Amino acid sequence: MNTKTLKISEESKKNLDALCEYHNINIGEAVEAMIAFFHTTHQNPTHYKNLQTELSELVEKQINSHQNTIIQAIKSHKAEEVAKKANNLFKKFKEDLEGQRTNIGYVGTTVSDTIKIYSKQFEALEKENSTFIFPVI
Secondary structure, X not given: OOOOOOXXXXXXXXXXXXXXXXXXXXXXXHHHHHHHHHHHHOOOHHHHHHHHHHHHHHHHHHHHHHHHHHHHHHHHHHHHHHHHHHHHHHHHHHHHHHHOEOOOOEOXXXXXXXXXXXXXXXXXXXXXXXXXXXXXX
């Protein structure tokens, strides 16, 4: 194999040496790999700053996408939890009112007290997740 000399700046030589040491390859292998990379990707090596910006933007988009997915999953889970709590509270409220029913109808004071108790519980549930508004009776 014929060897050739390449003229590069001192800074580039230091960077190339560090790159080779990090990947445990020699300079010839590094240069050949770089040539293969640019040949395969059809990227212009002199436009590396644009490529770096494009890659940064792509990574940022992916991070935001994953972050939004996680946030939506958390919100959805929280909404399900609150909906279950509200459902259970409504069922218990209905059962308690049914239990207080007499032959004539509802007993006024007992019903009022029950409504006050559940109103406080619904308010607490509403404060727990402010995105949901529950009717307070």
